[in-house]
């Protein structure tokens with residue numbers, strides 16, 4: 001059974017898109033434990049709208065915070081302090097994808113980072129890297145931070161415009177397994193997600 005934590009090299013890198021692809025590929029359940037920012041939609045709402053299979057179950061967020069900000073700040077704005085013991089993995093027999101918020105070292109509370117949550121939940125990690133100038137450094141830092149914490153990387157996804165010099169360097173330098181890549185799409189639709197899902201499913205079956 002795959003139990004995966006989806007993180008990225010930052011915010012807006014495509015974690016939710018990749019989560020939708022993986023949810024469809026594995027007919028997995030999806031959980032976003034902390035949603036910071038509820039408008040115009042939530043990540044769970046986005047994934048639900050992009051997935052077609054009827055097996056996937058969408059577990060309710062543990063925290064739904066109004067402010068589209070770092071979770072520790074969004075929580076503080078509502079007088080809340082998030083705590084490790086607030087988070088228990090949904091009890092499911094299905095594959096499960098858990099999407100973080102922002103990048104790996106984003107704070108949930110003082111002394112409590114997204115990386116701590118991934119570790120506490122005992123999940124392997126999928127890292128999403130979006131290509132931009134600076135993304136090599138952000139990707140290598142993320143992979144080092146995972147290694148330093150003993151978190152296992154199931155695979156890295158490159159999202160966006162293919163940049164062979166970047167991707168080849170990261171792959172050779174780290175030896176990280178590469179999941180299929182995701183190209184820039186004019187529109188993100190269930191059809192697009194379904195097409196990538198087939199490719200991702202084959203990767204898991206290989």
Ligand SMILES: Nc1ncnc2c1ncn2[C@@H]1O[C@H](COP(=O)(O)OP(=O)(O)OP(=O)(O)O)[C@@H](O)[C@H]1O
Nearest residue numbers: 011012013014015016017101102160183184185188
């Ligand atoms: N390959 C792509 N083609 C087209 N649009 C994309 C692609 N990847 C991401 N996007 C768009 O970029 C935006 C940010 O992506 P996404 O919401 O998946 O980021 P995220 O990493 O989940 O951010 P957050 O930290 O808020 O959870 C979305 O509007 C998404 O549809």
Ligand SMILES: C[C@H](N)[C@H](N)CCCCCC(=O)O
Nearest residue numbers: 011036037068069070101102
């Ligand atoms: C609001 C945003 N879309 C994410 N949910 C949270 C991003 C937190 C980033 C914090 C940081 O790294 O400075």
Ligand SMILES: [Mg+2]
Nearest residue numbers: 015016043099
């Ligand atoms: Mg997201």
